[in-house]
Amino acid sequence: MIVNTLIEISPRDNNPRNSEGAFLRGKNGEILFAYSRYHGNGFDDGDACDISLIVSRDEGKTWGEEKLIAKADDFGVKNVMSVSALELRDGALAFYFLIKENDLTSTIGRAVSYDGATFKAERCVCRFPSGYYVINNDRISILSNGKIAAPAAFLPVSDMSYSSKTAHETLLLSDDGITFYKADFSFTTKDPINKDFGHQEPGILERENDIYMFSRTNYGCQYEAALSKDLTPIYEPRPSEFTSPPSPMQIKNVGGTVYAVYNPIPLYNGRKWSWADGAWGRTPIVIRKSTDGGYTFGKLNILDDDENHGYCYPALFPCNDGRMLISYCCGSAEDGYCLCRLCIREIYTETIE
Numbered sequence: 001m002i003v004n005t006l007i008e009i010s011p012r013d014n015n016p017r018n019s020e021g022a023f024l025r026g027k028n029g030e031i032l033f034a035y036s037r038y039h040g041n042g043f044d045d046g047d048a049c050d051i052s053l054i055v056s057r058d059e060g061k062t063w064g065e066e067k068l069i070a071k072a073d074d075f076g077v078k079n080v081m082s083v084s085a086l087e088l089r090d091g092a093l094a095f096y097f098l099i100k101e102n103d104l105t106s107t108i109g110r111a112v113s114y115d116g117a118t119f120k121a122e123r124c125v126c127r128f129p130s131g132y133y134v135i136n137n138d139r140i141s142i143l144s145n146g147k148i149a150a151p152a153a154f155l156p157v158s159d160m161s162y163s164s165k166t167a168h169e170t171l172l173l174s175d176d177g178i179t180f181y182k183a184d185f186s187f188t189t190k191d192p193i194n195k196d197f198g199h200q201e202p203g204i205l206e207r208e209n210d211i212y213m214f215s216r217t218n219y220g221c222q223y224e225a226a227l228s229k230d231l232t233p234i235y236e237p238r239p240s241e242f243t244s245p246p247s248p249m250q251i252k253n254v255g256g257t258v259y260a261v262y263n264p265i266p267l268y269n270g271r272k273w274s275w276a277d278g279a280w281g282r283t284p285i286v287i288r289k290s291t292d293g294g295y296t297f298g299k300l301n302i303l304d305d306d307e308n309h310g311y312c313y314p315a316l317f318p319c320n321d322g323r324m325l326i327s328y329c330c331g332s333a334e335d336g337y338c339l340c341r342l343c344i345r346e347i348y349t350e351t352i353e
Contacts, residue, residue, distance in 0.1 A: 001301045002348040007063050009342040011335050017043035018342040019329045020137035023317035024085035024093055027116030031056045033327065034069060034095040035342060036081040043336050048072065049079045051097055051111060059319045060346060069111040070121035075099050080109060084140035086148065088177045096140050105157065106133045108180055128172055128182040131156045136201045136248055138315035143206055148174040151202040151213065167198030169215055171231065183231050199223060199237060201248040205258065207294045210234055216248050220266040245281040247312050251294060255318035258294040261287050263311065278310065278333030285311035285328065289352050299353050304330065310338025324349050
């Protein structure tokens, strides 16, 4: 497989972490990439973070200077992060993100543009139960019925003192791109021993006959579930074929082909890793291709495998020339940890086996 590095966004003074981005095609054909840009001295998930944008006018080969399109201060909070990107039905370009509220709950915001050049940061109307919601980058999508769907893991307010681990998953839906409400279903972990390690960082893929839902767990693999097109559960979460450490997977239809990107080696007994090494066991990272719309997947193609680095939170985007762009965190202990450095690579898709 042919993979080339196009840019790495490294931590530096007053910018200790760059992570979790998403791509969007601009009004004049350019490629927009927005991501979580931390400032100050802290790089943990709750530290000071804004949303930054870079632009490529040559299909990702080179990138311009960064600019902020949404500041946490715009919302009276310390942190906004975790970007997804959509072109809406009215032609607007929107980068969605989480707003970490001061009461430890979270809501949804967006930076929206109608001319492709200027962005307005605004709160979405969140008509879902109050709680701490986790929505990964590059996860919000538009379903075939026109609804916008944000797969979310959450803790209700009543459980927020119980654990820092999310134990439930659902979809947050929008009909107009600005107002979000909760779907009628939610999945909850049923493991009586590890009940504080439930479904984490879910994603969805709409397939021909169903909506496939997947989530990170602490059980050595991703869990999977399936919904009908009207969001009625077909089967509840169960172990999938995708072995994995506690690290997010992305499955996405990119230009008509479905790809899965994830870390395939779980934290098995005897595997050497530690939180202190900065990689967190999130290596290697691989990509697999599906030729049947996301029902089965081919061989593992390695994207990166340096044991000193961790690779996670991927985002994928099709170029106009047959290449695919992929971004993900690629940091090491020297950066702080794996989430602190962000890369964009190009993949020649015809070389994916």
